[in-house]
Amino acid sequence: MRKLYIVKTNRDFENIIKNGFCLKNKYYIIHSLPNELPYDRFGISVSKKLGNAVFRNTYKRKIRSIIDKYKKNYVNKKDYIIILRKEAINMPYDLLEREFFSLINNNKKGLNNEKEKK
16 A cells, blocks of 8 residues: 555544544444545554554554455545454454455445435
């Protein structure tokens, strides 16, 4: 994933979490908010409570790999914050991939439903 597609600043993280649409499952919490850029951006958060820096970076690399693999499926000009939950520890990669993809697809549906309510 190129640096262009990464949410880096704390202010952006807070804005997306506070004002964005949120979906959760057993392994992830995903916040999303439309942006005004011609591409999607992703921020990944793995808590210090889950493990040391080596552990956190390993899981961030796994999530980045999943994002790169399915990037074409969710090109919709949004910012995403992906938070890994404790239950995701020691889960096989293919299960994490499947759960992430299902949650992203639900996120598309959820945002469309939220627009209709307004």
